[in-house]
Amino acid sequence: MNPGHANVIALVASAGCARIDKISVLESVDATPYASPGTWKAIGFCMRVDDPAAPPLAERAMPSFKEAVEMMSHALKIEVDEIRFDVEYAAATEDVDLGYMTIDKGCIAGMRCCWSARVDGRAVIELKVAWKLGTKLEPNWPVEEGWLIEIDGVPNIRCKYQQAGQSGDPRTFDPGTLTAMPMIHAIPHVFAAAPGIVTADQLPLVAGAYAVRR
Numbered sequence: 001m002n003p004g005h006a007n008v009i010a011l012v013a014s015a016g017c018a019r020i021d022k023i024s025v026l027e028s029v030d031a032t033p034y035a036s037p038g039t040w041k042a043i044g045f046c047m048r049v050d051d052p053a054a055p056p057l058a059e060r061a062m063p064s065f066k067e068a069v070e071m072m073s074h075a076l077k078i079e080v081d082e083i084r085f086d087v088e089y090a091a092a093t094e095d096v097d098l099g100y101m102t103i104d105k106g107c108i109a110g111m112r113c114c115w116s117a118r119v120d121g122r123a124v125i126e127l128k129v130a131w132k133l134g135t136k137l138e139p140n141w142p143v144e145e146g147w148l149i150e151i152d153g154v155p156n157i158r159c160k161y162q163q164a165g166q167s168g169d170p171r172t173f174d175p176g177t178l179t180a181m182p183m184i185h186a187i188p189h190v191f192a193a194a195p196g197i198v199t200a201d202q203l204p205l206v207a208g209a210y211a212v213r214r
Helices: 006-014 039-043 053-062 063-075 175-185 187-192
Strands: 019-030 080-091 110-120 120-130 146-154 157-161
Touching: 006 019, 006 063, 006 146, 019 053, 019 187, 063 080, 063 120, 080 120, 120 175, 175 187
Parallel strands: 019 120
Antiparallel strands: 019 146, 080 110, 110 120, 146 157
16 A cells, blocks of 8 residues: 555645644545455455454555655654554444455454654644445445645645546546556656655655647
8 A cells, every 4th residue: 555645745735834733644535446355455454343463464564654654754854753553443334245355244344544743742744544445334434535635734724635537526536546647757756866765755846747639
């Protein structure tokens, strides 16, 4: 799993603030169209919601989210005390057949995770995800079908990053394209960079390619 492009958008949005008290990024989707049973099972879907092995499994399987928080804290020049991981689950209310995998009743059909960078016990950066597979789960959390960025500061900023369908319907969410394209567009900048590890905040502005119509 990858935190995608929204954390970089959050950093760009923060340029409008004279002061930042807290910055949070939420990815919130019904991810049923993402037909990758290996991915979902690797982070704990289909396990019993009360299985004590589920939370550490999810944390180990998604190291890029913690790395994204570290990148954001470095870009914002925040010296954090710790990065904490928290997760809660939603259970399938009946046996669910998604076509590409099944989830038994009482097993994980939704999860909400949060990686929080903390200073003096207070969260200053939060990278959150809310994923659910289908609607037969409890609690059946509402989702944003995209990314929500919120900055508490001067001024407060709230923006939503969302793919719209051909008819303007956001439910045609395509996580593969939105995750992959920023990395593809960044390839020339990565090749031009000096040897070593370069994080997203250290690259020049990564923009899409305009399709010229003749």
